[in-house]
Amino acid sequence: MSFTSASFLLFAVLTLLLYYTLPKRWQWILLLGASYVFYFFAGAEYLLFILFTTAVTYLCGALLQKRADAEDAFVEENRETLSKAERKEFRAAEKKKRFRLLVAGLLLGFGVLAVVKYTSFVLSGVSSIGQAFGAAPLRIPTLLLPLGISFYTFQSMGYLIDVYRKTARAEKNPLRLALFVSYFPQLIQGPISRFGDLAPQLFSEHRFDGFRFRSGLGSVAWGYFKKLVVADTAMIAVKALVENKDGGFTGIYVFLLILLYSAQIYGDFTGGIDITIGLSEMLGIRLAENFDRPFSSRSTKEYWRRWHITMGTWFTDYVFYPLSVTRSMQRFSKWSREKLGTAVGKRLPVYFATVATWFLTGLWHGAGWNFIVWGLLNCLVILVSQELQPLYDRFNHRFPRLTASRAWGAWQALRTFLLMGLIRSLDCYRNVPTTFRMWWSMLTDWNVGELFCGGLTSFGLALSDWCVLLCGILLLALASHLGKKRPVREWLAERPILLCAALCLLAVVILLFGAYGIGYDASQFIYNQF
Amino acid sequence: MKKKILCCAALLLATVLLLGFLQLLLMPKYMADKQEGALIGEYYRETTAHDVLFVGDCEVYECFTPPTLWEEYGVTSYIRGSAQQLPWQSYHLLEEMLKRETPKAVVFNVYALKYGTPQNEAYNRMTLDGMRMSREKLSAIRASMTEGESLLSYLLPLLRFHSRWDELSAEDWQYLLHRDTVSHNGYLMQTGILPKTSDREGVPLADYTLPATAMFYLEQMRLLCEENGVALILIKAPTNNWRYYWYDEWDAQIADYADGHGLSYYNFIGLDGEIGLDWSTDTYDGGAHLNVYGAEKLTSYFGEILCRELGLAGHRDDAEISAVWAEKLDAYKQEKEKGNTP
Numbered sequence: 092m093s094f095t096s097a098s099f100l101l102f103a104v105l106t107l108l109l110y111y112t113l114p115k116r117w118q119w120i121l122l123l124g125a126s127y128v129f130y131f132f133a134g135a136e137y138l139l140f141i142l143f144t145t146a147v148t149y150l151c152g153a154l155l156q157k158r159a160d161a162e163d164a165f166v167e168e169n170r171e172t173l174s175k176a177e178r179k180e181f182r183a184a185e186k187k188k189r190f191r192l193l194v195a196g197l198l199l200g201f202g203v204l205a206v207v208k209y210t211s212f213v214l215s216g217v218s219s220i221g222q223a224f225g226a227a228p229l230r231i232p233t234l235l236l237p238l239g240i241s242f243y244t245f246q247s248m249g250y251l252i253d254v255y256r257k258t259a260r261a262e263k264n265p266l267r268l269a270l271f272v273s274y275f276p277q278l279i280q281g282p283i284s285r286f287g288d289l290a291p292q293l294f295s296e297h298r299f300d301g302f303r304f305r306s307g308l309g310s311v312a313w314g315y316f317k318k319l320v321v322a323d324t325a326m327i328a329v330k331a332l333v334e335n336k337d338g339g340f341t342g343i344y345v346f347l348l349i350l351l352y353s354a355q356i357y358g359d360f361t362g363g364i365d366i367t368i369g370l371s372e373m374l375g376i377r378l379a380e381n382f383d384r385p386f387s388s389r390s391t392k393e394y395w396r397r398w399h400i401t402m403g404t405w406f407t408d409y410v411f412y413p414l415s416v417t418r419s420m421q422r423f424s425k426w427s428r429e430k431l432g433t434a435v436g437k438r439l440p441v442y443f444a445t446v447a448t449w450f451l452t453g454l455w456h457g458a459g460w461n462f463i464v465w466g467l468l469n470c471l472v473i474l475v476s477q478e479l480q481p482l483y484d485r486f487n488h489r490f491p492r493l494t495a496s497r498a499w500g501a502w503q504a505l506r507t508f509l510l511m512g513l514i515r516s517l518d519c520y521r522n523v524p525t526t527f528r529m530w531w532s533m534l535t536d537w538n539v540g541e542l543f544c545g546g547l548t549s550f551g552l553a554l555s556d557w558c559v560l561l562c563g564i565l566l567l568a569l570a571s572h573l574g575k576k577r578p579v580r581e582w583l584a585e586r587p588i589l590l591c592a593a594l595c596l597l598a599v600v601i602l603l604f605g606a607y608g609i610g611y612d613a614s615q616f617i618y619n620q621f
Numbered sequence: 622m623k624k625k626i627l628c629c630a631a632l633l634l635a636t637v638l639l640l641g642f643l644q645l646l647l648m649p650k651y652m653a654d655k656q657e658g659a660l661i662g663e664y665y666r667e668t669t670a671h672d673v674l675f676v677g678d679c680e681v682y683e684c685f686t687p688p689t690l691w692e693e694y695g696v697t698s699y700i701r702g703s704a705q706q707l708p709w710q711s712y713h714l715l716e717e718m719l720k721r722e723t724p725k726a727v728v729f730n731v732y733a734l735k736y737g738t739p740q741n742e743a744y745n746r747m748t749l750d751g752m753r754m755s756r757e758k759l760s761a762i763r764a765s766m767t768e769g770e771s772l773l774s775y776l777l778p779l780l781r782f783h784s785r786w787d788e789l790s791a792e793d794w795q796y797l798l799h800r801d802t803v804s805h806n807g808y809l810m811q812t813g814i815l816p817k818t819s820d821r822e823g824v825p826l827a828d829y830t831l832p833a834t835a836m837f838y839l840e841q842m843r844l845l846c847e848e849n850g851v852a853l854i855l856i857k858a859p860t861n862n863w864r865y866y867w868y869d870e871w872d873a874q875i876a877d878y879a880d881g882h883g884l885s886y887y888n889f890i891g892l893d894g895e896i897g898l899d900w901s902t903d904t905y906d907g908g909a910h911l912n913v914y915g916a917e918k919l920t921s922y923f924g925e926i927l928c929r930e931l932g933l934a935g936h937r938d939d940a941e942i943s944a945v946w947a948e949k950l951d952a953y954k955q956e957k958e959k960g961n962t963p
Contacts, residue, residue, distance in 0.1 A: 555787035606784075607783075
């Protein structure tokens, strides 16, 4: 049941109706039922996977909590008899035991993800190596990849880590935990919520709030506009440019692909998140924002603070920081300072943790070298920028008026946008060598003129489609600009007539100009695959 | 508050009206081009009942001319056929027609029985969009949808044709609220001549069994006719083109079915001499379909069979019917005289 299907709309309307008509204490039960119905329609066979992850998360969480409670109770009971050092020692021993439990939970949780998502990738790698040494190729099995498994696994494992760290208490009711794992609006493409933020909202009673409902409705409609009008129109061209049937889409077409894919993924992902956040808002649940005008970022670092925020913070909190403070990393830090000097020695462990984090981020996005190289390239840009920071600072100091100007800001945003777009195009092409070849062709194939001799309409977009796409992108940019301080939907929600007019207009625009139905490939949201 | 609610209601109403208007505007009109798409809807304009109803694919709406049947035998008839009309579509159209009238006979052209699965979205549209909303239409849609089609897009055709906004022509505005009649009681006239040039035969098939689904709908048609006391006559229109080949093996299965159920089955292939067909002048597309000259000969030939088998006396004595048909005949002759060869 895709967000863009009529059956989903009907499902959402029915859920909302029941949500506000049933007794409030049943609201969370309804959401749980709706979430499982939603997931059942995505594929009944996927249910086994989510049930397994939920069971593992629940049991590990409960055991972790039990141990933590017992530890606290013991320390409390023996506060007077135990010295501070003894208490510390006891806690450290207990932490070790809890850590083992956590690792078991993480292995089971991530293990499922690893098996279904990465088996084929690993086996094909092994097979290639084997073939190089004359072995017969391995038979690569095609495994079922349950919808949204990366998202709900990360959310569940984040919960386990939080329970281990004692920043969250384990949920006693397995059904409530099941709802946290499977909450349907965010199940398939996030945002990746934290238990402490989401759970209290899921389980509390919600009265109908007209303002929030209207605001959510606006967000949902805007999400559909982004997805159906902008993303799916751009997708037509992206698909044709990537397939590159006649082998002619090199040079300037690669540059166009970078621009078009940026529009597609922005419309697709932020559109999906808008629908998710909007629908949750209509249910009285506020989810974390996942985007903050990412294309206005002036640096890669800033971009990653604004794009897919919940994934970024997840990796920072649960991978980067823990990795940075591991005992082996501290030993490595000490060693590198001694051997390589303070300046390098201070940086190396951080860089190592950064590389590891970005490697895993790439791997999370997909089982393929494209994604790994994508992650590492992002890492490289961030690290190089960091190294060049003193140079930037000197430049800023020397040309303060220039660097403070709007034009300079625009240039920085454009530079970041293009750089990120270039790296992002690794998602598109078949493999890494093809991508590099295509990048290289931008420097070698000077075919700009072709665009004005029918080239612009040679990859699936007619002039009318270009007009729709460009108007859509302009509208997105305008809304992004207007929503700098406060989301436009909230401003509109305070003005019901204007909101109603905007919704009516959006409905007409989406129905008329959306790229849906026969003649257009029915497209899933890109991030559903992750 | 009341004012706000009223304003919002007015906005919603205006949006619904606008979408309704857009739907009317964007739906293909099938007036100048692909006129086959207009055939199914024209049936609802009929004011008098018919003695004979023809159902089937292009072979019925190109090979039989109701005005000739009237002119020569005084028999009233209507052709409910469209391009690649599938057996289940014919069945549901027949269901719909038999609710409105009870003819003496239903003539079904068997060529489409070779199809056992939904085929082509464009042809589905031409048949199904012309039907008025009814239980039969919904059943026909469900039976006909190809992969990627949705019931909703048939209920709200704007969802299907929304992308036509950039190809709107004067025709779309001209026929926003009305349509011209393009057929003569379902007959789509072709006056051009393109002689048959090839003697090539159909390519051999791996399996000649007619699909079970198609035969199921044939049986449903037979039962429906039986229930309504209407004679079902099976026919195979004459064709002389390898692309639209009618295999002997298929023919044998239909003949067996007809024998087994006491139905009449007429295969006109190979009866050129008796009918008087000349494939150098009586076809407009190289032998796939008849042109108006061939269709008149076939209708004349088949009309005699119909009258004999069904004992049809004709309605020439009925002034009201005669007046209606005189007008139809006049329009038919005018178009024939004018010719519609591009």
